[in-house]
Amino acid sequence: MDNETIGSTLDQVADLLEIEGASVFRVRAYRGAARTVSALASPVSTLPDKGPGSLEELPGIGKDLAGKIRELAETGELALLHELKSRTPESLIHLLELPGLGPKRAKAIHEGLGIDTIEELEKAAREGRLRALKGVGPKLEAQILEGIAARAARGKRISLAEAEAQVEPIVARLREVVGVSQIEVAGSYRRRRDNVGDVDILVAADASVAIGKKLISDPATDKVLADGDTKTSVLLKSGLQVDLRVVPASSFGAAMHYFTGSKAHNIAIRTLGVRRKLKISEWGVFQEDKRLSGEREEDVFASVGLAWVPPELREDRGEIDAAREGKLPKLVERADLRGDFVGGNLDADGIAAIASACAAKGAAWLVVLGATRHDVERAQKHAGKVKLFAGAVVPIGADGSIGTSEDVDVVIGEIHAADLDEKSLTQALVAAAKSGRIHVLARPSNGGKPKQFDVEAVAKVCREHGVLLGLDARPAFLAGADGYARAVKDTGARIAITSRAANADEAAHIRFGFDQARRGWCEAKDVANTLSAEAFETLLARR
DNA sequence: GCCGTTTTCGGCCCGACTGTTTTCAGTCG
Numbered sequence: 340m341d342n343e344t345i346g347s348t349l350d351q352v353a354d355l356l357e358i359e360g361a362s363v364f365r366v367r368a369y370r371g372a373a374r375t376v377s378a379l380a381s382p383v384s385t386l387p388d389k390g391p392g393s394l395e396e397l398p399g400i401g402k403d404l405a406g407k408i409r410e411l412a413e414t415g416e417l418a419l420l421h422e423l424k425s426r427t428p429e430s431l432i433h434l435l436e437l438p439g440l441g442p443k444r445a446k447a448i449h450e451g452l453g454i455d456t457i458e459e460l461e462k463a464a465r466e467g468r469l470r471a472l473k474g475v476g477p478k479l480e481a482q483i484l485e486g487i488a489a490r491a492a493r494g495k496r497i498s499l500a501e502a503e504a505q506v507e508p509i510v511a512r513l514r515e516v517v518g519v520s521q522i523e524v525a526g527s528y529r530r531r532r533d534n535v536g537d538v539d540i541l542v543a544a545d546a547s548v549a550i551g552k553k554l555i556s557d558p559a560t561d562k563v564l565a566d567g568d569t570k571t572s573v574l575l576k577s578g579l580q581v582d583l584r585v586v587p588a589s590s591f592g593a594a595m596h597y598f599t600g601s602k603a604h605n606i607a608i609r610t611l612g613v614r615r616k617l618k619i620s621e622w623g624v625f626q627e628d629k630r631l632s633g634e635r636e637e638d639v640f641a642s643v644g645l646a647w648v649p650p651e652l653r654e655d656r657g658e659i660d661a662a663r664e665g666k667l668p669k670l671v672e673r674a675d676l677r678g679d680f681v682g683g684n685l686d687a688d689g690i691a692a693i694a695s696a697c698a699a700k701g702a703a704w705l706v707v708l709g710a711t712r713h714d715v716e717r718a719q720k721h722a723g724k725v726k727l728f729a730g731a732v733v734p735i736g737a738d739g740s741i742g743t744s745e746d747v748d749v750v751i752g753e754i755h756a757a758d759l760d761e762k763s764l765t766q767a768l769v770a771a772a773k774s775g776r777i778h779v780l781a782r783p784s785n786g787g788k789p790k791q792f793d794v795e796a797v798a799k800v801c802r803e804h805g806v807l808l809g810l811d812a813r814p815a816f817l818a819g820a821d822g823y824a825r826a827v828k829d830t831g832a833r834i835a836i837t838s839r840a841a842n843a844d845e846a847a848h849i850r851f852g853f854d855q856a857r858r859g860w861c862e863a864k865d866v867a868n869t870l871s872a873e874a875f876e877t878l879l880a881r882r
Numbered sequence: 883g884c885c886g887t888t889t890t891c892g893g894c895c896c897g898a899c900t901g902t903t904t905t906c907a908g909t910c911g
Binding site (some may be wrong): 362367372477 | 885896898910
């Protein structure tokens with residue numbers, strides 16, 4: 340069973356436990372494990388049984404959960420889940436997806452009314468039977484019906500690129516409101532997750548400033564979900580939910596920290612606060628009701644003895660220990676960009692256009708995929724100072740054999756292996772990396788869905804043979820790229836971020852690759868795109 | 883179910899909002 344499925348199975352267990360009324364801490368443990376396993380770059384089966392790197396060593400996973408995860412990985416089944424399903428109908432899990440319905444009410448609905456499915460729930464709500472339950476009145480009943488009607492559109496996450504395109508113009512309009520001193524987008528958007536579920540905009544201003552009204556009247560707004568003094572929520576016409584929160588400037592740092600999350604990171608930070616007898620909230624850092632700080636985000640970290648942590652790292656994946664020990668990575672920055680891999684049947688004019696757009700972003704070299712040395716030589720005259728390399732993408736066979744290509748400077752090996760299992764895929768990639776015929780090993784993907792393989796094992800071979808590991812920066816190919824980058828970095832190998840842009844607009848997508856590399860703790864030295872043209876050429880020759 | 887600068891047992895983040903209540907439980911982020 341692959342890691343993602345193991346994660347969602349553990350989430351199901353958590354849902355059912357929650358409905359049963361199990362300890363919230365036990366539920367949290369399962370959710371934490373689900374998150375941790377889903378984010379692993381390599382399949383659970385490739386982890387060592389004991390000692391460093393084993394399941395038990397992962398934060399929040401102890402003996403019991405490690406056993407359950409192994410059970411799932413090896414057999415695809417989980418005895419506990421069967422047991423839970425025998426007591427509580429599985430279909431109740433779907434009730435939790437409705438706004439206003441949590442575990443307690445789902446349980447009450449099941450036990451009090453004998454309702455197990457959304458269809459039964461809808462019927463009962465229409466007939467006004469739900470309000471027979473304690474704590475449920477007409478408003479909740481209406482909300483549930485509305486939730487059922489809108490459930491297809493809810494909970495859908497969109498790519499970061501799409502979210503940027505929708506949110507940036509809105510933020511620009513909100514920024515114009517008089518009395519707004521600071522405005523930032525927080526949440527997973529600020530952490531640069533490859534997909535976002537909703538968008539949190541944080542504003543420093545007096546509560547009296549009419550910024551909520553401005554959002555409500557924004558041309559992109561479709562529907563108002565909440566409209567209070569400090570919080571306004573709307574649904575955009577696209578279906579994206581935007582939450583706007585107004586805080587005083589004195590709390591802006593604490594609020595930024597809080598609303599940036601992640602939830603797991605916040606819990607970890609607050610737990611550190613508790614040990615120091617501090618209370619940390621979105622309003623600031625408090626000691627016995629006395630407010631100590633909160634104007635700047637750094638204040639929150641400093642209050643628990645930590646250095647400021649870049650948002651991309653705030654996933655409770657070791658950043659807190661690193662911040663305490665002064666071992667945070669100096670993350671690669673977009674300004675470090677020196678080169679990219681572009682392509683897509685470009686003619687000399689197209690190459691020149693991309694070269695000039697990339698040069699404006701700091702590029703000193705470009706690998707042009709699908710171009711011959713002759714094409715590149717001709718285009719070089721119009722490419723200014725940007726050094727061009729001819730590149731080719733060649734197929735890797737299921738046995739690791741490398742296909743043929745034109746005589747080019749840079750060869751990217753790409754495996755098309757929808758049907759290969761983890762082990763065969765790993766073997767093929769290792770063989771390709773050892774072949775001495777490729778410079779970059781593309782990340783295996785099945786139409787944007789990453790294929791699982793033993794990243795550590797492959798990256799180790801790549802490091803030994805001077806092969807770069809590709810990270811496709813196109814928005815549809817970013818899933819799991821952060822964990823992949825982290826695994827590559829940890830083995831000491833280097834990644835190569837490839838925009839594969841066919842035009843200047845697409846070349847700007849390289850930033851999404853940088854985002855994921857940052858989420859993967861990569862420093863400039865871990866990313867080949869930061870090399871000067873000379874250093875990149877040397878690297879090509881050395882392989 | 884996890885975990886240890888209080889701890890191997892007894893804790894486990896914090897606040898806002900909502901709808902239903904006459905003091906609070908449930909949900910959400």
